[in-house]
Amino acid sequence: MERQIKLTASERLINSSKNRRLDEVRGKVIVMICAAIMIIATLAITIFLVTKGLQAFVKNDVSLIEFLTSTNWNPSGDSPEYGTVPFILGSFAVTVLAALIAAPLGIGGAIFMTEIAPSWGRKVLQPVIELLVGIPSVVYGFIGLTVLVPFVREHFGGLGFSLLSGMIVLAVMILPTVTTIATDAMSALPNSLREGSYALGATRWQTIRKVLIPAALPSLLTAVVLGMARAFGEALAVQMVIGNTRNLFSSILDPSATLTTIITLNMGHTTFGSLENNVLWSMGLILLVMSFIFIMIIRYLSARRKF
Known part of the structure; x- marks a missing residue:
């Protein structure tokens, strides 16, 4: 009887070991399938965009130099022109200006939550900041259209529909991204940095300015670049307040347009495979290239992190 019980116990151990191995195999298979799906989806999107984006230059003989250097956009004229300079500059201008507003506000808010506010401060402010992420972009655009444009x-x-309105709307939209990542970066710094600075007689502000911010700088820059990446690809909210003109802007009070707004405005009025449709896909390819550049910058900054 004792021998039977021992055999039963050993069988249970063997079965338990087999079950654990099966669970590990299943887990590895599921993870590998998920990773494969992500890789295949990314490659498929990239290949499709590259193929469609190059057709305007290969199939329709659109000049690449004119496409990237001309300021004339007239796809429906007798002699169509496809200069994207106003839209490329508009995309970069609204993105950079929005980042210039959101970066100091987001990083300042992160410093306040992690270094200055009492313990309950972050518990209250963090959910409020993250709540902004869940607001749909069309709501931001509608508020900008009904409140911000008349105010400007x-x-x-001017008309109110301007680069200024677009950059303010985008700054509010990317602010939660910058603030959340910057807050995590400041919280991840070891307390030994703070304690060492205080031990040397530094004040709290000196510790923040000369010790903590330089230590977290790569992560803080990553937060700003991630915010810029989101701003560069935003379409609907910007489309509602920026004016969507073909002309090159001369000041922030002038109406402008971005690559995304022109694509969304014109794609529905073109025939798939037509010249104008292929040119819009080429503009989408520019957005893809810029997304890759932002990712490379983020990877570079992440490699420089010290903590």
């Missing part, structure tokens, strides 16, 4: 028109002049 009344107090700054």
